[in-house]
Amino acid sequence: MTLWFVFALMTVAAIFAVLWPLGRGGRDQNQGSEVTVYKDQLVEIEHDLAAGLIARPEAEAARVEISRRLLAADSSESALAPTSNLKWRRAAAVLALVGLPLLAAAIYVPLGSPALRDFPLAQRERGSGPGMAQSLENLVAQVEQHLEKNPTDGRGWNVLAPVLERLGRFDEAVRAYRNSITYNGESAERRSDLGEAIAAAAGGVVTADAKTEFERAHALDADDPKANYFLGLAAEQDGRKDDAANIWRALLAKAPADAPWRPLVQASLARVGGGGTMPALSNETIAASKDMNEGDRNAMVRSMVERLATRLKQNGDDVDGWLRLVRAYLVMGDRDKARGASTDARQAVANDSERLRQLNEGLKNLGLDG
Numbered sequence: 001m002t003l004w005f006v007f008a009l010m011t012v013a014a015i016f017a018v019l020w021p022l023g024r025g026g027r028d029q030n031q032g033s034e035v036t037v038y039k040d041q042l043v044e045i046e047h048d049l050a051a052g053l054i055a056r057p058e059a060e061a062a063r064v065e066i067s068r069r070l071l072a073a074d075s076s077e078s079a080l081a082p083t084s085n086l087k088w089r090r091a092a093a094v095l096a097l098v099g100l101p102l103l104a105a106a107i108y109v110p111l112g113s114p115a116l117r118d119f120p121l122a123q124r125e126r127g128s129g130p131g132m133a134q135s136l137e138n139l140v141a142q143v144e145q146h147l148e149k150n151p152t153d154g155r156g157w158n159v160l161a162p163v164l165e166r167l168g169r170f171d172e173a174v175r176a177y178r179n180s181i182t183y184n185g186e187s188a189e190r191r192s193d194l195g196e197a198i199a200a201a202a203g204g205v206v207t208a209d210a211k212t213e214f215e216r217a218h219a220l221d222a223d224d225p226k227a228n229y230f231l232g233l234a235a236e237q238d239g240r241k242d243d244a245a246n247i248w249r250a251l252l253a254k255a256p257a258d259a260p261w262r263p264l265v266q267a268s269l270a271r272v273g274g275g276g277t278m279p280a281l282s283n284e285t286i287a288a289s290k291d292m293n294e295g296d297r298n299a300m301v302r303s304m305v306e307r308l309a310t311r312l313k314q315n316g317d318d319v320d321g322w323l324r325l326v327r328a329y330l331v332m333g334d335r336d337k338a339r340g341a342s343t344d345a346r347q348a349v350a351n352d353s354e355r356l357r358q359l360n361e362g363l364k365n366l367g368l369d370g
Contacts, residue, residue: 011104035159038070042162047260064136067163071139140164154183161193170201188221195230206234223254225261232268241272245367248272253333266331273365302332309341316348319355323362330366342368 045062048054054062140163147156161176177194184190195213199206206214211234217227232247248269255262305328312321322345329338342363349355 014104034073035070035155038066038073039159039162041066042070050260050264052263063166067166068136068139070159071136071143071163136163136167140167151179152183154180158184161197165197165200170197173197174201186216186220188217188224188227191217191220192224192226192230196226199230206230206237210234225251225255225259229261229265229268236268236272245269245272249330249335249367252331253335255333257332269331305329305332312341312348313344316345317352317355319345319349319358319362322348322359323366326363326366326368338366339368 042063045054045059045066049056049059140160143156143160147153147160150156157176157180161173161180164170164173164176174194174197177190177197181190181194191213195206195210195217198210198213202210210230214227214230214234217224218231221227228247228251232244232251235241235247236244248265252262252265252269255265305325308321308325308328312318312325316322322341326338326341326345329335329341345359345363346356349359
């Protein structure tokens with residue numbers, strides 16, 4: 001009896017959900033805001049993944065689910081039309097009030113199983129991944145069908161392109177990004193996204209076409225982080241490691257301390273010998289930092305760097321310590337402090353020729369004159 005009472009309440013709620021918009025003077029158009037929210041959530045996932053705040057499997061699952069909702073919101077916005085005729089709205093309300101319970105009962109009685117036990121959660125989780133991916137593919141197909149009929153729908157291409165890239169359909173993503181630029185107009189972000197898709201289609205190689213797009217993005221916005229990063233990557237792939245290091249150092253120097261892509265640029269800078277790692281942390285410090293937010297973690301690192309600077313002023317014979325300090329300032333984008341630390345280091349070891357030689361070699365590897 002309790003189960004049927006619950007079903008009755010659910011039916012009433014469903015009827016109310018149908019009648020509520022029909023009884024209003026117009027329908028609020030909120031799909032656009034939904035699309036914006038979902039796109040922002042995709043960006044936040046990228047930020048959290050780059051910052052190490054979320055594991056890659058969890059990030060992929062979240063991307064698929066949010067992309068599914070994004071495409072559903074975009075498709076529903078194109079498919080739905082406002083109901084303005086009062087007569088038809090009243091007819092629809094009566095049909096919902098009478099027909100919905102009858103239809104639900106007619107379907108549930110032969111097909112439903114109220115006595116069936118709940119499906120185990122573990123089995124549901126194992127079966128959700130492939131189904132979710134298939135659902136996303138189906139929604140992509142629906143949007144593609146919509147764009148075949150409305151090829152000039154710039155917002156549709158703008159929504160579709162990043163989803164295709166997430167699914168690994170890079171050639172199609174390139175076409176979608178080009179159409180997005182054609183029908184939405186160019187911007188640094190769109191040019192950078194197109195360049196990234198071209199590079200992904202080439203297996204991570206920044207081809208001439210991709211480099212052209214990044215240069216166009218840089219011309220539109222000299223501070224665009226994606227364009228600058230990939231221009232540095234192009235320089236590295238061309239064998240110009242010094243140029244790559246200079247591009248990435250400049251990018252870090254202008255970047256906010258909490259920029260989510262900082263670790264990627266720092267790792268790339270270290271790869272070309274430009275110094276991209278922070279001072280070594282103890283195991284206890286690393287364990288404590290895992291539970292911190294990004295702001296607290298940055299504050300902790302800066303505090304650690306200041307303690308290292310204070311220690312070196314008291315005992316300046318530690319060449320490795322001086323190099324860690326200079327490298328830390330470079331990573332944080334404070335080149336003036338890095339030069340000041342290098343000057344202090346030379347003065348501290350000036351009477352020891354071997355230490356001075358080691359220091360100068362290390363500073364030269366970090367991009368400072370030895």
